[in-house]
Amino acid sequence: xxxxxxxxxxxxxxxxxxxxxxxxxxxxxxxxxxxxxxxxxxxxxxxxxxxxxxxxxxxxxxxxxxxxxxxxxxxxxxxxxxxxxxxxxxxxxxxxxxxxxxxxxxxxxxxxxxxxxxxxxxxxxxxxxxxxxxxxxxxxxxxxxxxxxxxxxxxxxxxxxxxxxxxxxxxxxxxxxxxxxxxxxxxxxxxxxxxxxxxxxxxxxxxxxxxxxxxxxxxxxxxxxxxxxxxxxxxxxxxxxxxxxxxxxxxxxxxxxxxxxxxxxxxxxxxxxxxxxxxxxxxxxxxxxxxxxxxxxxxxxxxxxxxxxxxxxxxxxxxxxxxxxxxxxxxxxxxxxxxxxxxxxxxxxxxxxxxxxxxxxxxxxxxxxxxxxxxxxxxxxxxxxxxxxxxxxxxxxxxxxxxxxxxxxxxxxxxxxxxxxxxxxxxxxxxxxxxxxxxxxxxxxxxxxxxxxxxxxxxxx
Numbered sequence: 001x002x003x004x005x006x007x008x009x010x011x012x013x014x015x016x017x018x019x020x021x022x023x024x025x026x027x028x029x030x031x032x033x034x035x036x037x038x039x040x041x042x043x044x045x046x047x048x049x050x051x052x053x054x055x056x057x058x059x060x061x062x063x064x065x066x067x068x069x070x071x072x073x074x075x076x077x078x079x080x081x082x083x084x085x086x087x088x089x090x091x092x093x094x095x096x097x098x099x100x101x102x103x104x105x106x107x108x109x110x111x112x113x114x115x116x117x118x119x120x121x122x123x124x125x126x127x128x129x130x131x132x133x134x135x136x137x138x139x140x141x142x143x144x145x146x147x148x149x150x151x152x153x154x155x156x157x158x159x160x161x162x163x164x165x166x167x168x169x170x171x172x173x174x175x176x177x178x179x180x181x182x183x184x185x186x187x188x189x190x191x192x193x194x195x196x197x198x199x200x201x202x203x204x205x206x207x208x209x210x211x212x213x214x215x216x217x218x219x220x221x222x223x224x225x226x227x228x229x230x231x232x233x234x235x236x237x238x239x240x241x242x243x244x245x246x247x248x249x250x251x252x253x254x255x256x257x258x259x260x261x262x263x264x265x266x267x268x269x270x271x272x273x274x275x276x277x278x279x280x281x282x283x284x285x286x287x288x289x290x291x292x293x294x295x296x297x298x299x300x301x302x303x304x305x306x307x308x309x310x311x312x313x314x315x316x317x318x319x320x321x322x323x324x325x326x327x328x329x330x331x332x333x334x335x336x337x338x339x340x341x342x343x344x345x346x347x348x349x350x351x352x353x354x355x356x357x358x359x360x361x362x363x364x365x366x367x368x369x370x371x372x373x374x375x376x377x378x379x380x381x382x383x384x385x386x387x388x389x390x391x392x393x394x395x396x397x398x399x400x401x402x403x404x405x406x407x408x409x410x411x412x413x414x415x416x417x418x419x420x421x422x423x424x425x426x427x428x429x430x431x432x433x434x435x436x437x438x439x440x441x442x443x444x445x446x447x448x449x450x451x452x453x454x455x456x457x458x459x460x461x
Contacts, residue, residue, distance in 0.1 A: 013191055014132040014142075020187035021125035022146050024084060026153035027091065027180045028118040031060060032410075033154050034161035035111075036289050037304045037311070038170040040297045045170065046104040050294075050422040054223050057290060057414050059108045062219060063115030064122070065407035066212040069260040070203055072123040072400025077203070080127035081194040087120025088181045088188075095177040110174075121184075126399035130387060131195040137330045140384045144326015147380040155315030162305030204260035207252045211260070214245035215408065219415050226419030265398060270334070270389030273451045274382045275402050277338060279409035280444040281378050284349060284437040285314075285371065287413025291421055291433055292364070299357060299426055310361065314368040318376030326380040334381035335452040341381070342445020345374025349441060352434045356427055378444065385452060413437075 035042075039053045048056075075083050094117055098110030129146060133139040164172040221238035228235055253259040266272045289311070296302045296310060325337040348370020351363045383402065390398030416436065421429035 013193060016187055016191040017128050017132040017193070018142055018145065020084075020184055020192055021128050022149045023180060023187070024088075024121045024125045024184045025146065026149065027177060027184065028064075028121050029153045030157040030161075030176060030180075031091075031114050031118055032057070032286070033157040033289065033311075034173045034176070035060070036293045037158045037161050037308050038165055038173055039290075039293055041165055041170040041304060042104075042107065046101075046107060048104045049227070050418055051223050051227050052104055053294075054226075054290070054414055054418045055108055056104070056111060057286075058219055058223070058411050059111040060115040060118070061286075061407050061411045061414070062212075062216055063112050064118045065404045065411060066215050067116055067119035067208070068123060068400040068404040068407065069211070069397065070208045071119045072127075072397040073203060073258070073260055074120075075123050075127045075195065075400075076198045076394075076397065079194040079197050080124040080131070081188060081192055083120050084124035084128070084188055084192075085185060087117045087124060088185050089117070090120065091117030092177060092181050093117070095174040099171050099174040122403045123397075123400035126383075126387070126403075127195055127395060128192060130395045130399070131193070136388060139387070140330035140380075141326055143383050143387070144323045144329070144380045147322045147326070147376070147383065149319075152315055152319045154318070155312040158308030158311045159305070160308075162303065162308035165304040204252070204256055204258050207249055207256060207260045210245045210249040210252060214242050214249055215411070217245060218242035219411055222412070222415035222419055226415075226422040260397075261401060262394060262397060265390060265394065265401065268389035269451060270385045271398060271402075273447050274334075274386035274389065275405040277342070277378065277444040277447050278382050278386075278402055278406040279412075280440040280447075281342070281345070281375055281382070282406040282409035283413040283416075284345065284441045285375055285413070286410030287417035287433065288349065288352075288371065288437060290414045291417050291430055292368075294421070295355075295426065295430060296364075310364065311368065313365050314372035314375075317369045317372035318379075321373045321376035322380050325377045326384070329381040329384045333452070334385040335448055337377045337381035338385075338448025338452055339445045341374040341377030341379075342441050342443075342448060343374070344377065345371050346438045346441035346445065348374060349434055349438045353431055355430065374441065374445075378448070381448075381452075 035057060039056065042056060043053060071083060091114060094110050094113030094115075097113055098107055101107035101110055129142055130139060133142045160176065161173045164176070217238045221235050221242060224232065224235045224238060230236075253261050253263055293307060296307045297304070302310070325341070328337050348367045351367040351370070354363045386398055386402040387395060417433040420433045420436070
């Protein structure tokens, strides 16, 4: 006699979708933050200089950013539920490769696979939330919860990773992916509804290839400039390749039948400003994570766990401000949270100008607290602005574009700020990096104050 298994009611499914999507995003975030804490241990075991460590971080982020647009289109073409389940499988494959890697090159390959899986999970998460919460106000609140929970993961990842690294070794951090991935798969299979599909949509393969080449070559040029200088032939050739591939990408997107990045999206001021400001925020956050991780462990002698505890303040303050920012955005629009968030984060980062080789940790903790609070204000509002500024059939692509812009910012932050600390004394390079980061964050706040809407959007898109 068979026993029928009761499925969750339609009333409960939006909540389950939010939980599954948030957990998937947590998986993606942990893939970045935990590795930052493990960098010195990885270098001790597998070798490599600062440029090698930059590639350990950027291999993941590069594939993540490059494939997000195609994955967003794939969500529209095949359904976000299918894409999320496939992403979970790819992510676990990458974790296995990274876990057994005998060399830095194999670890970087594992990070490439992990980034590919992450690229599928991210747009699928936002597309599923958008489908589950069609009302603009409820969607803005859900996105606030999504961002807040993800901010907590940013903090818990390094702490848990630090515990595992100290107790077992850096390879153990990749084992953390397994329970989270299985949990996501069970929820999605059990209770998440598929999103509408657009059979007429297609995958822009030429655009995808040129995007990867352009972003990869540009990243290589910046990292290589830190080791060999801008006058080196390898740096100049990489920069030339990036320019040519970037130009081809724009041309392909203009004339292609199924562009991965519909340039018409940028006609929306909300979308354009949101994408640009998101890039600048992640430039600061990812770049400072990379630099401060090396500073705390290699210059100040902290363990991975102690470093994770120091970093914990940033996501905690982000979590405290993300939900209120989502509510303010739902009620009044994104202008105020983005403007205040950008200037608060910029002010916090400038505190790092007082940090030296033997200074107190108080300035670092205060800087991370304000950086987190500012990011927690900005990101939910920017996410809501981008999603609301896109036509409903293109929400998956818009969400992927926004996240891609943020990840490009992260790639540039690690590459640019890492190059700064590798070219001179570490403390001097850190101070230069602080000035650049503060400027980027201040520009994001100014853009929000001048160009984003100051009213909530109630109408359907």
